[in-house]
Structure formats: C-alpha cells, structure tokens
Amino acid sequence: MSGVVGIVSKKKVGKELLFSLNSIQHRGQDSAGIIVSDGKNLTRMRGSGLVSEVFSEKNLNKIDSHIGIGHVRSSPEGLNQDYNIEPLFSFIKGEEFSIGNDGNIMNYKSLKQDLENEGISFHTHTDSELIIFLIARYFKGDIVEAIRKTMAKLIGGYSCVIAMPDKLIAFRDRLGIRPLMLGHNEENIVIASENSAIEILGVDDYRDLEAGEIIVVDKDGFKSYKMEEDLNPRHCIFEYVYTSRPDANIDGINSYMFRRRCGEILFKESPVDVDLICPVPDSGTPSAIGYAQASGIPFAEGLVRNRYMGRTFIKCTQEEREIAVKQKLAPQKAVIKGKRIVLVDDSIVRGTTSINLIEQIRAAGVKEIHLMITSPPFKYPCYYGVDTPNKENLMASRLDVEEMREAIGVDSLHFISLEGLISASKTNGESFCKACFTGDYAKYGEKI
CATH class of the missing domain: 3.60.20.10 (Aminohydrolase, N-terminal nucleophile (Ntn) domain)
Structure with missing residues (x-):
C-alpha cells in the first residue's frame, strides 16, 4: 500500500x-x-x-x-x-x-x-x-x-x-x-x-x-x-472500508458516507441491547456514529487515540503492530467501566491486534463487549496492493465466527454481510473487487 x-x-x-x-x-x-x-x-x-x-x-x-x-x-x-x-x-x-x-x-x-x-x-x-x-x-x-x-x-x-x-x-x-x-x-x-x-x-x-x-x-x-x-472495472472495495481518508471521493463514492451507512446497516443486521456505542478510531468512527444514530444508543469515545501515532495495519512486522496498538489506543475507564458496549471496527485481518485491544478494554472494567465489524470476514489474501498475510495467517480463513469470538474474547461478534457492504456503496457492486471476502480474484477481460 x-x-x-x-x-x-x-x-x-x-x-x-x-x-x-x-x-x-x-x-x-x-x-x-x-x-x-x-x-x-x-x-x-x-x-x-x-x-x-x-x-x-x-x-x-x-x-x-x-x-x-x-x-x-x-x-x-x-x-x-x-x-x-x-x-x-x-x-x-x-x-x-x-x-x-x-x-x-x-x-x-x-x-x-x-x-x-x-x-x-x-x-x-x-x-x-x-x-x-x-x-x-x-x-x-x-x-x-x-x-x-x-x-x-x-x-x-x-x-x-x-x-x-x-x-x-x-x-x-x-x-x-x-x-x-x-x-x-x-x-x-x-x-x-x-x-x-x-x-x-x-x-x-x-x-x-x-x-x-x-x-x-x-x-x-x-x-x-x-x-x-x-x-469491466474492479475497484478495490477495501479502499472505502479502511485504506482511504474519510474525505476521499473515489470512483463516485465518499468514504465517510460509505462507512457511516455501514454502521446503520450493521445495526439493522445485528442489533444488540447495550449502554454505549464506541468506535475503534479512526476508521471505525464514522460507522460507530451510523450505528449510534440508527439505534438511538449514545455514542461515546471509549478509546482515546494518541494523535501522534500513525496507522498500525501498515506497520512492517506483527511485533511493531502489537506495540503500536498499545501506544495508539487507551481505554477511557471513566467512560466505559461497568458499561455494556458495542465496539465498532473496520476489519479483522490477523486478529492479534483485536485480541490485544480487547484485553486492554476488559482490564478497564467493561461489563460486556459486542464487537461489530464493518466488513465481511477477511478470508483471502489481497494480491493487488494491500499488504495482507498468507491465507493461513488470516483469522477468518482458519476459524468460523464463533471460534473467532472466543479467541478474541468478546461477548458477541458480528460482521456486516457482503450484501450490506455493497448496499452501503449505493451501487450494484459489479464494479468492485471483493476478492478479500469472496476469493474471486479479478481477471482481465472477464467478470468476477
């Protein structure tokens, strides 16, 4: 990338x-x-x-x-x-x-x-x-x-x-x-x-x-x-999920509005009874806002982001990513202690950073954590420019959703459906590369 x-x-x-x-x-x-x-x-x-x-x-x-x-x-x-x-x-x-x-x-x-x-x-x-x-x-x-x-x-x-x-x-x-x-x-x-x-x-x-x-x-x-x-064009749908800035307007789609609609759709697909809706900043924030607005449940910053830290996903090594997550995000105990929360994130790739983050949040005294992911399970490597690991290192390719929930340590785990993700784009989805979710890799001159 x-x-x-x-x-x-x-x-x-x-x-x-x-x-x-x-x-x-x-x-x-x-x-x-x-x-x-x-x-x-x-x-x-x-x-x-x-x-x-x-x-x-x-x-x-x-x-x-x-x-x-x-x-x-x-x-x-x-x-x-x-x-x-x-x-x-x-x-x-x-x-x-x-x-x-x-x-x-x-x-x-x-x-x-x-x-x-x-x-x-x-x-x-x-x-x-x-x-x-x-x-x-x-x-x-x-x-x-x-x-x-x-x-x-x-x-x-x-x-x-x-x-x-x-x-x-x-x-x-x-x-x-x-x-x-x-x-x-x-x-x-x-x-x-x-x-x-x-x-x-x-x-x-x-x-x-x-x-x-x-x-x-x-x-x-x-x-x-x-x-x-x-x-047939095959624009990368992960650009809207994570890669681009929220103000990006790529191929006719605004990333912020896409992410916010993902949150709204997630609530329709996976409603839960909680006290607060909290994002994993920054890419999870628009979706958390959408989930909160659709549900009527208060939005809160349950995690404080160190603004002097860069992105963790694009760090070179797993060790760097894990250390960076601890430096980048800190639970707000005063906000989330004793609360049932929905935590909204953009994706689960390797899964290790999610595990470490949930451990920190549990230590802050949260009562329940319901993890909402604004992309479908990331099961297949990207070969087009997003640095993802081999298939055996992708959590969703090894485990089903219940096994992932248990490994990460949350009370429930929900992914947006592929249909819901496409719906958030307000297109029919035919122009997207969705290979990281489906395994159907774009071929030149052929439809996916």
Missing part, C-alpha cells in the same frame, strides 16, 4: 509536493521520496520515515522546478530497505526517467525471471523496477505506446506516476483496482491517489482516471489516452 502524487505547476513544485504527500501520509509511513525536474535533468530526494521527517518546507521551497512526482511507501514485511524507496530513478534510451507506483503486480515473479534470463539485473525488490524495464523495452520515442504495451503484460493493480525531464505521465491499471485522480486549475495539474492531495493545493476540479487510462502532462497541458478495450 502506497500513495503517489504528480504535479506540473506554475509555482515551484517542491513545497506543493510536500503538502500533497502529507495529505496521503496514511497510505504509507515507512519512507517518502520525490523527483523534480528543472526541464533538463531530474533530481531525487528520499529517505526512511514520515514525510515531515524526510523533507522540510524550507528546503523544498528552494527547489526551482515546475515538474515533480512524489511517493509514500508502506513496505511489505522484510522489504523496507533503502534501495526500495520510491520514486525509482533510471534511464530509458538515454532519457532520465523516474517512477512511483501504488499497487502489486501478480505476475511479477514470472516477468522478472524472463528478464533475468535475458541478462537484465534487478537492483530492488519493487514492482516499479519491473515496470521500468518493460517500458524501456518497448520505448521507441512514443511513451504512450510503450506504456500501453507494458500494461498488456501486467496482471495486477497499479497506479503509476512517471517523471521525465519535460513531462509528467500517469496511468491506472486496466481494471482500475488502485485509485488515481486528475485535478487541474490555472496554476496546477495534479495527479494523486486521493483527492485530499489535490484539494490541498486549491484544486477543486478533479476526476478519477478510467481503468487503463494514460495521462501525459507537459507545458501545453494534458492529454488523455483511454483504453480501446471494453474491460
């Missing part, structure tokens, strides 16, 4: 990149990087840590450049080495070239092996390097044609931004699994994973890139190159 930004601006682009990357920090906390162009050459700056730890507004404001791309990265376990930090820098037919990617290529290993058999040496563990090599193979002066031929080889979810000395290019995978948006006004043309990175620059006119669409931005503006094939 990562976040990407690309900007062509009449202003100096360094500070603009900083603001945009800060706005999508929730998509990656391990590292951050930018590439800027002075019109002739590309310059890279990157480092491990949060955006604010890697860059300063003062230093970036000195950059005299009007084209740039940026990336925030959440590394899979064991792959957070310095050489994997994006954007990656390379040369294609003598031209400087840089790429940042949010996603995962399912056929990465086979494509990589083919290239290695031809004598190509890889220097990172990232899918982005594979994409660079494929584009280089097909590039004969027409970057759009090279990207189109590359996309025909790739199976998976990806949203990429590319910087060349005189232009910015972006493209979204052929099923539109990973999000990517284009916004523009008189001063800026911005491409980003979420609208928050666009709106922070004062750009209110934006849209989603279509599945398979390529955008090329240069001094004359931008041009769109759309797919000629008629493919």
Whole structure:
C-alpha cells in the first residue's frame, strides 16, 4: 500500500509536493521520496520515515522546478530497505526517467525471471523496477505506446506516476483496482491517489482516471489516452472500508458516507441491547456514529487515540503492530467501566491486534463487549496492493465466527454481510473487487 502524487505547476513544485504527500501520509509511513525536474535533468530526494521527517518546507521551497512526482511507501514485511524507496530513478534510451507506483503486480515473479534470463539485473525488490524495464523495452520515442504495451503484460493493480525531464505521465491499471485522480486549475495539474492531495493545493476540479487510462502532462497541458478495450472495472472495495481518508471521493463514492451507512446497516443486521456505542478510531468512527444514530444508543469515545501515532495495519512486522496498538489506543475507564458496549471496527485481518485491544478494554472494567465489524470476514489474501498475510495467517480463513469470538474474547461478534457492504456503496457492486471476502480474484477481460 502506497500513495503517489504528480504535479506540473506554475509555482515551484517542491513545497506543493510536500503538502500533497502529507495529505496521503496514511497510505504509507515507512519512507517518502520525490523527483523534480528543472526541464533538463531530474533530481531525487528520499529517505526512511514520515514525510515531515524526510523533507522540510524550507528546503523544498528552494527547489526551482515546475515538474515533480512524489511517493509514500508502506513496505511489505522484510522489504523496507533503502534501495526500495520510491520514486525509482533510471534511464530509458538515454532519457532520465523516474517512477512511483501504488499497487502489486501478480505476475511479477514470472516477468522478472524472463528478464533475468535475458541478462537484465534487478537492483530492488519493487514492482516499479519491473515496470521500468518493460517500458524501456518497448520505448521507441512514443511513451504512450510503450506504456500501453507494458500494461498488456501486467496482471495486477497499479497506479503509476512517471517523471521525465519535460513531462509528467500517469496511468491506472486496466481494471482500475488502485485509485488515481486528475485535478487541474490555472496554476496546477495534479495527479494523486486521493483527492485530499489535490484539494490541498486549491484544486477543486478533479476526476478519477478510467481503468487503463494514460495521462501525459507537459507545458501545453494534458492529454488523455483511454483504453480501446471494453474491460469491466474492479475497484478495490477495501479502499472505502479502511485504506482511504474519510474525505476521499473515489470512483463516485465518499468514504465517510460509505462507512457511516455501514454502521446503520450493521445495526439493522445485528442489533444488540447495550449502554454505549464506541468506535475503534479512526476508521471505525464514522460507522460507530451510523450505528449510534440508527439505534438511538449514545455514542461515546471509549478509546482515546494518541494523535501522534500513525496507522498500525501498515506497520512492517506483527511485533511493531502489537506495540503500536498499545501506544495508539487507551481505554477511557471513566467512560466505559461497568458499561455494556458495542465496539465498532473496520476489519479483522490477523486478529492479534483485536485480541490485544480487547484485553486492554476488559482490564478497564467493561461489563460486556459486542464487537461489530464493518466488513465481511477477511478470508483471502489481497494480491493487488494491500499488504495482507498468507491465507493461513488470516483469522477468518482458519476459524468460523464463533471460534473467532472466543479467541478474541468478546461477548458477541458480528460482521456486516457482503450484501450490506455493497448496499452501503449505493451501487450494484459489479464494479468492485471483493476478492478479500469472496476469493474471486479479478481477471482481465472477464467478470468476477
């Protein structure tokens, strides 16, 4: 899971990149990087840590450049080495070239092996390097044609931004699994994973890139190159459940309203008699509000969130995640002691963080805990860009709901139904990838 930004601006682009990357920090906390162009050459700056730890507004404001791309990265376990930090820098037919990617290529290993058999040496563990090599193979002066031929080889979810000395290019995978948006006004043309990175620059006119669409931005503006094939889009439904910011408007759906409706639907599907409705902040908060409003039961902040802690789900290791949960969330004894509560969370993946959290809440003297989850059981790994463990490490793939309830230590455990989740989107659900819940993985040119 990562976040990407690309900007062509009449202003100096360094500070603009900083603001945009800060706005999508929730998509990656391990590292951050930018590439800027002075019109002739590309310059890279990157480092491990949060955006604010890697860059300063003062230093970036000195950059005299009007084209740039940026990336925030959440590394899979064991792959957070310095050489994997994006954007990656390379040369294609003598031209400087840089790429940042949010996603995962399912056929990465086979494509990589083919290239290695031809004598190509890889220097990172990232899918982005594979994409660079494929584009280089097909590039004969027409970057759009090279990207189109590359996309025909790739199976998976990806949203990429590319910087060349005189232009910015972006493209979204052929099923539109990973999000990517284009916004523009008189001063800026911005491409980003979420609208928050666009709106922070004062750009209110934006849209989603279509599945398979390529955008090329240069001094004359931008041009769109759309797919000629008629493919069935498969947008990631987990974006609305957890990944995106609450104010994200992705493919016509607002994340906050989606999550709040999930809470309302959960109450209809699983009503319980309790004293308080409490969220696991922050992604569980809109749903807890929806459950409280639908039930008429008071909403309360039963857990206090340490605002200086980042996301726990995208930590590299299980040990880091467990420690981070204890640092991030603290039970409010004065609020929940002796009470029967509904606790609303977005998902159960590995289950270990839920177990640790419930232990803390029990120790605070809660009388009953009824855990409500605003997604169906997470039974299958994601291969499209959300870093989830192997199937045997997914709690819902090993245990049924009653066994999960007992393992977590709650009085009752309820998941929203898949039908309820789709209903919250106010669509028929045909455009979603739901593989993490169903095991039906998106296939190119075929329906799920």
